[in-house]
Amino acid sequence: MGKGRAPCCDKSKVKRGPWSPQEDLTLITFIQKHGHHNWRSLPKLAGLMRCGKSCRLRWINYLRPDVKRGNFTKEEEDAIIHFHQTLGNKWSKIASFLPGRTDNEIKNVWNTHLKKRISPNSSPSSSSSSSSISCTHDQTDHDKNCAIVHEEENYESRDSPSSSHLHDKCMDTKQELCEEANELHEIQLLLDHDDSDDITSAYLQNKEMLFPLDSLLHHHEAHISTELFQNTSEDLVTKPQSFDHLQPCEFEEINGEFDLWTQLVESNSPVPSHNNEEYKEWFNFMDNQTYLDDFTLVGDVCL
DNA sequence: AAGGGTGCCAACCGCGTTTAG
DNA sequence: GCTAAACGCGGTTGGCACCCT
Secondary structure (H helix, E strand, C coil): CCCCCCCCCCCCCCCCCCCCHHHHHHHHHHHHHHCCCCCCCHHHHHCCCCCHHHHHHHHHHHHCCCCCCCCCCHHHHHHHHHHHHHHCCCHHHHHHCCCCCCHHHHHHHHHHHHHHHHCCCCCCCCCCCCHHHHCCCCCCCCCHHHHHHHHHHHHHHCCCHHHHHHHHHHCCCHHHHHHHHHHHHHHHHHHHHCCHHHHHHHHHHCCCCCCCCHHHHHHHHHHHHHHHCCCCCCCCCCCCCCCCCCCCCCCCCECCECCHHHHHHCCCCCCCCCCHHHHHHHHHHHHHHCCCCCCCEECCEEC
16 A cells, blocks of 8 residues: 555545435434444445545534534633633534534634634634643643643633633632532543443444433533533533424425424424433434335445 | 625544554 | 554635625
């Protein structure tokens, strides 16, 4: 093999660009049935003319049932600013503290809104973490969780405008900061231990363990929403809504396109309780909608 | 109303890390 | 221990929507 990395797929044979509703359904249905053990082979098996990486990205950023969509709350934005000061451009880490938000989404929000808000004079995000941190915490040599704790403990002593603002917004006393830091540390350890990025996969791969990390998410959510933030516990995670009002094959074309999320997931129905039946129902509903209800084997490829 | 500028976001690209053989 | 494949992450970009003139 020559120098350099081989391309992940034959670009001449894969479709690129925006995903169609049909592709979304195909991907959802396949993952529902088979999980995503191997992203590289998934599109072939599912009959998608897509690169595996593209499938993964689409699933993680858009199709996962636990993805929260819609505008970021002020609290979430403040949290992003704060965690960015601590972690730098570690978008996936930051995302782990914001249930339902993806790293891509957070990155976009940072680049489009928050970076400007922080300060036009301060160094941009790309300058790897904040200088105030790097001088005191060598994160390459220490567990980042410890860095978070230290950072939180030192939080009050920092005097940057944004830090003061966040401090006023979220924290009252140093004791609270310490408690918060400890909680975040615990959460982070849990997240590091359990692959929270793979929640749905875990569910799919073992249907007897419906959302095994649900309690963890609740735990995580509760800590953040009730202590770091306030008044956001109900809407931190937008999980699949009850869609009893939608009968199969009732997709409506809105503005010339089929907006799957709007019609299936982000309905105005009440926020569901976090119970397993609704997830089952969600998947069953998607199953009923798809034209790939059963995969027909042709050779070694499902079509 | 039309055209240009700007902002936003979904998706792609490429590299570092992890895993499997 | 080595190598290649696969995964995951962060940076970048294309294209659409909106705003302004």
